[in-house]
Amino acid sequence: MNKQEQLSQIRTRKVGLLIYDARTARRRTVEETAAAVAISGEQLQAFEKGEQAPSLPMLEALAFYLEVPIDQFWSVHSLSEAVEEDPIQQKERLRQLRDRIIGATLRMHRTQLNFSLREVSSATSISEEQLKKFEAGELAVALPELELLAKTYDTRVEEFFDQKGPIGKRRAEQTAIRQFLELPPQLQEFVCRPVNKPYLVLASRLSELSVEKLRAVAEGLLEITY
Secondary structure, rough: HHHHHHHHHHHHHHHHHHHHHHHHOOOOOOOHOOOOOOOOOOHHHHHHHHOOOOOOHHHHHHHHHHHHHHHHHHOOOOOOOOOOOOOOOHHHHHHHHHHHHHHHHHHHHHHHHOOOOHHHHHHHHHHHHHHHHHHHHOOOOOHHHHHHHHHOOOOOOHHHHHOOOOHHHHHHHHHHHHHOOOOOHHHHHHOOOHHHHHHHHHHHHHOOHHHHHHHHHHHHHHHHHH
């Protein structure tokens, strides 16, 4: 085996390890992953064992399904080492926490409007006992009841959406991606260039200034220019 063949074999094994690492970090089975990218489980295992090298389109498909950047397959960092508690294992704890947050938000809206439990019960036909359990986070609020309570408190259901938890972060990321993709191609290209980062930071800081301060900055620039 010549040097080039040895390097190719080493690279194939490294890619295989990185594929295995990404799959286990995302907690996907061989069967699930193989089906998602339209190959057999045997072929996927051959990739992971370094017995066969995937093509670039295959790596792109794996990256898309496993939700990792394609660059991960050139990385020296393990994804599985950074993964902490299994999201599936913490789903019950997360759900209970969300019930308490929703309950606290309901109570906040009710007290801000100076509504008693009896008044809310009369307006919604939800018993006072249920309302107490909702507010204490002891009872999950069914969506129709949440919509009814939101209407009673003159607010929107979106007010109760997860904001800082994993679901909220995921929704924020998806919104940011969608907004970026709605930008004209020229702006997308401008944003993606690292050399333009200082201009983006400056624009962000300017957006936080009041109208008076912006006017003062503009006048200062005019004095310098002329």
